[in-house]
Amino acid sequence: MIKVKPAGRIARIAGANRSERVLILASFVNRVGNGLFNAASALYFTLVVGLPAAQVGAALTIAGLTGLLAGIPGGHLADRRGPRTVMVLALGVQAAAMSALVFVDGWAALTVVATVDQLAAAAGGAAWGALVVRVGTDRPALFRSRLRTYVNLGVILGTVGSGFAVAANTRTAYLVLILGNAASFALCALVLFLLPNYAPVESAARSRRWAALTDRPFVAFAALYGAMGLHYPTVSLLLPIWISQHTDAPRWTVAAVFALNAAACVLLQTRIGSRIETLRDGGRAFRTAGLLFLVSCPMIALTAHAPVWVAAGLIIAAIFVHSLGEIWESSAGFALGFGLAPDHAQGQYQGLLGLGFSAGQALAPALLTTVVLGLGSAGWLVLGAFLAAVGATGPAIERWGARTRPAVEAEA
Incomplete structure (x- = not known):
């Protein structure tokens, strides 16, 4: 050893x-x-x-x-x-x-x-x-x-x-x-x-201002990355409302959710992210993140029908699984976001990726509060299925991107 x-x-x-x-x-x-x-x-x-x-x-x-x-x-x-x-x-x-x-x-x-x-x-x-x-x-x-x-x-x-x-x-x-x-x-x-x-970079001066917008695999990934980002307001926006209005869990679980999510991300991000660096790693990690959200969302849905301490335990377990999904999703975003972008245009490609993510975050509060909270427990099942479906596209996006990159960049 x-x-x-x-x-x-x-x-x-x-x-x-x-x-x-x-x-x-x-x-x-x-x-x-x-x-x-x-x-x-x-x-x-x-x-x-x-x-x-x-x-x-x-x-x-x-x-x-x-x-x-x-x-x-x-x-x-x-x-x-x-x-x-x-x-x-x-x-x-x-x-x-x-x-x-x-x-x-x-x-x-x-x-x-x-x-x-x-x-x-x-x-x-x-x-x-x-x-x-x-x-x-x-x-x-x-x-x-x-x-x-x-x-x-x-x-x-x-x-x-x-x-x-x-x-x-x-x-x-x-x-x-x-x-x-x-x-x-x-x-x-x-x-x-x-x-x-x-x-x-040497060829940066020749880079077209809107080159990223003509890169169809990357545009598709930016849109999917923004859609997958719907999981972020789940912790900050949905869960506090859900816990207080739809469950019998103690109110201190709201604070526990934030603490556990933050602690998991601090302690596990580097450990997990160190294994996700290539395009292929990123595609698989994106899919894994979706599957983890598919597990955590139904667990949260069950809390509306559980007695007080069972509900608290389910919430704690669900947010741990959700935090793992967040780490896998962010690591996939790093691997694909950097790996698909050409070296001479990393700035504008990261700008496009940020545009997709920010657009998703701008739409998230309205979508999540109307769909998830509006449908109750069924809304969580819809959210989990949606995130899993988005994550399932990861390997296909990776393969599409790799086919359209120069061979050296794809390998890197």
């Missing part, structure tokens, strides 16, 4: 080289700030600014949909000018937009500021995907799995911090969260200057 020293294992998880550790640190700092703000932002706008919840929702929806427009152009710019440059600029714009939120006093101002933030976030997200490829060298999917571990950990820590502001429930406490998030964007940008200023 080969024994691995704990220090070596920690070093691998923390990054294989200096550039990986720098990007992990930058992402961790940024996600701590996101966790501080996201968990309490709605409360700030409704309780402190005094906007109706419907207006807050409308402003954020408009901003989110408008932001989708910047993903592919931002990624194309990252391919031509270098991903670090575009990402630093995007982070600077987000830091300014987040700081401007402290002056928001009405719906129009919130809509404008949130839209600027989302446009920068979409462009920066595409550049970030291209940066992961450059930093992760020949194993970007594995590096992305490591990175996601720290991203999840950062969000958890930030969310814990936001709890103190929510408990205080004062304007000053909420402003500290907003400015803390703004500072995280600025600090993230500064940390990125420790990375090399990666030059564009």
Whole structure:
């Protein structure tokens, strides 16, 4: 048996080289700030600014949909000018937009500021995907799995911090969260200057602005990836409502669901993701994720018909299976998303992938609340069958993509 020293294992998880550790640190700092703000932002706008919840929702929806427009152009710019440059600029714009939120006093101002933030976030997200490829060298999917571990950990820590502001429930406490998030964007940008200023890939200048949109296998995968992303709001949106309104489970199970989901993703993401790197791995992992959701959704459906402690146990077991599905799905997305994209156009391809995912997330609340909650237990069965059907397409997408890539890229 080969024994691995704990220090070596920690070093691998923390990054294989200096550039990986720098990007992990930058992402961790940024996600701590996101966790501080996201968990309490709605409360700030409704309780402190005094906007109706419907207006807050409308402003954020408009901003989110408008932001989708910047993903592919931002990624194309990252391919031509270098991903670090575009990402630093995007982070600077987000830091300014987040700081401007402290002056928001009405719906129009919130809509404008949130839209600027989302446009920068979409462009920066595409550049970030291209940066992961450059930093992760020949194993970007594995590096992305490591990175996601720290991203999840950062969000958890930030969310814990936001709890103190929510408990205080004062304007000053909420402003500290907003400015803390703004500072995280600025600090993230500064940390990125420790990375090399990666030059564009040689053929990037010849890359067409909309080349990704003409790549049919990748467009199909982006759409399927967005559809599979419906499982994310299941934990944050559906389960709290389901537990409180449709089951006899103790209310503390709502907190247990979040804790178990976060812990599983932090502890298992790298372990599972390290085995999913090639296109073939990604296709199979996408299918496995769908099958895991096909198991977890019926388990959740049963909780409506179970006594109190049985319901609690079923929810805990179901969310563990669901978390495994989330890890397999995200790892498949890394392997296929990076593997199908040509090296000279990673930015715009990651922008298209982000567009598909964000579109799915924008539609998810309306679809899930009307279909799943509207149909009750049967709705969970429909959701599980849908996610399994989407996941089953993974191997076919992988084979289609491999046939249409140059032989060297497909093998990589």
